Amino acid sequence: MKLSVKWIVTVVLTSFSIYMVFALNPEGQLRILFNVLTFAGIYGLAAIGLNVHFGLTGLLNFGHASFMGVGAYVTLLLIPHAAGREGQITETGLPFLLALVIGILSASLFGLLLGLPAIRLRGDYLAIVTIAAAEIFRLLVRDLESVTGGVYGIINFSDSLQKYRPNFIETFVSKYDLNAGQIWVGFLSWVSIFFVLLLLKRLNSSPWGRALRAVREDEDAVRALGKNAVWLKLQSFMLGAGIAGLAGVFLAFNYGSLQTTLFVPLLTFYVWAIMILGGVGSLSGPVFGSVIFWVIISETDRLAALIFENANGQQLAGVRFVLVGLLIMILMIFRPSGLLGKKEELLLNVK
C-alpha cells in the first residue's frame, strides 16, 4: 500500500468528517460519534460484500438487501426470540455463534440459488432480476407471518449476543454515558471488517482473485484459458452474499428489533452509495466511504432544521435521501472511481 494522493485525501476527508461531529455538536459528541461509527461499521461491511460482487467481479447486484435479510432472519429465528402480532416467544434456540454461522451460510446459499440461473444474464438484466428477487424475498417474509413475524417483526433477541459483552465495554461505557449494547455491536462489526478485509486481501492476491478480476475484464479470455467463468462468478456471489448476511445480523442487533421494512430497495441503494463513494474495486475504500457517508447522513438533520422550522421525521428523511440521490448521481458522473477506486478497473459499460 503505497502512500499516494488518493490515500492522503481519503484519510484527511475521513478525519475531517469525524472532526465535524465534534465541531457541529455542542453536547453528546461521543454518543453521536459512536452511533455513526456503529452504522458505518455495519454498512461498511455490507459495502465490502457488494464490492466483491461489483468491484472485483463486475456483477451488477441490486438485491443486496435480500442477502442481508436472509442472514438476519435465519440467525434471529434460530436463537431465542419473540415474533409476530402476539409476540410469540421461542425460548429455546441454538447458541449465538452456531446460529450466526448458519445465518451466514444461508445468505451464501441464497446467493447461489439466485446466482445459478441469473449469473449468465447481461449486466442490466442481472440488475433487474436481483432487485426483483430482493422484493420477492421481502414480500414473502412479510407475508409468512407465522414463521417470520410478518409486519410485526421479531423482538427480544438481543440477549443472545449481549450476554457475551465483555467487561472492558462496561467500564468504557460507564465513563462516558454511552449505550453499551450498541457499542458492543459496533465493536464486533469493526472487528469483522478487520478479519473480512484480511481474508479478502489474501484471496485477492491468490490465483483465485486474479481469475475473478479476469472474469470482470474479459470473460471470453477466461473461458479460453480453461477456467470455469460461471463457477467463478457464483463463488464471488456467494462470498459477497455471506458478508452481507453478517452485516444484516449486526444491523438487526443494532436496532434491537427486526422489521421487514428494513430491507426495502433503499437499503441496497445506501450500500451502493457507500461503495461508490469509497471506491469500486478497492478493498478498504468502502470502510472510509461508510464513515464519511454516515457523518453526512447524521448531520443532515441540521441542514433540514435550517430549511424547515421544526422539521418532522418525514422531512428529515426527505432531506437525507435527496442528498443520497444527489451523491450517487454526482459521484457516478464526475468520479465513478470514488475515493480509492481505480478508473481503469471499473466496469461501466456492457455491450
Place this chain on the structure above:
Amino acid sequence: MLDQLGNGLLLGIIISVASVALSLLYGVTRIVNFAHGEVIALGAIVTLFFSAPVDSKVLFLDRFSPLGVSFSTSVIIAILFCGLFGALLELFLFRPLRKAEVGNIAVLVVTIGLSIFIRHFYLLFATGKVQDFPLGLERRQTYLFFDMTPRNFKVLIAGLVVMIIIGLFLTFTRMGKAMRAVRDSSELASVSGINSDNIILFTWISSSMLAGLAGIFQAIINDVRYNMGFLILLLIFAGTVLGGIGTSFGAMVGGLLIGIFVQVSVALPFMEGHTEAKNAVALAIMILILLFRPQGIFGEKERIS
C-alpha cells in the same frame, strides 16, 4: 375471480401505458430508466396541484395553495409539464452523458440516484400523505361482466384509445418510423439522414408524457402518493420484459397481462390470505421470462448474456 379481472384490467392499463413509455425509451436510448416511476408520480402530483380546490391546504407545505383549475385542464397541463420535464432531463443530463460516452452501467446507476433524489424531493414538498383527486365518489356499475365505477371505465377506454394512437403513430407517421429506425440501428438511421439527437429528444418527451398519463390514471383509480411510481416500477419492468424489451406493441400486451396476473392471482386458492404477496407473482413471472425466454412474447432474439 371476475371481480378481480376488472381490477386486473385497470391495473393492467396503468402498467401498459407506463410500459410502452419505458420500452420506447429503452429501445431508442438503451437506458434502463429507474427514474421512470418518478415521472409517473409527477403527472399525478402536478394534476393534483392544479386541480385541488384553492382553500384545501393538504398539499405543498403551507406556502403554496392549490390552484383550483378544472380537472380536465389540469390533466392537459400535467401531461405537457411531464413532456417538458423529460426534455429537460435529456437536454441537461442524459445528452451530456451520451456525448461524454459514459457507459450504460454508469447511466443506469445515475437513473437510480435521480429516482431517489426526485422521489424524496416530492416527499419534502408534497408531503407523505396519501391524497385523492378532487373527484367525488361514484357507485360501481356493471359493464359487460366487470364491476367498476364509470370513471374507472372511462380510464380503461381512454387507455385503450391511447394505445391505438401510439400504435398508429409508430406505424404510419414519419417520426414514428424514424424512432423505430433509430431503435433498430442508430448508425444505419443516421446514415439515412435521420438526426438521432432530435429523435432521442422527441422520445424523452413522448415517453415522459405517456408516463405522466399513466400516473394520472393510477391516481384516478387509486390515489396520489409521493412514491406511487416507485411502487409499480418493478411491475412496469415486468410488463416490458414480458412483452419483449424494446418492443412497443409487446409492452402494451405485456403490461396488460401483468396487471391481470397480479389481480387475478389474489383469487387463486393457494393465495388465500396472502394478498400482500400478489406483486411477488408478477416479479417471479418476470424472472422466469428473463431466464427462459428473454426476448419476451413479441421480441426478437438478442444476445442477453
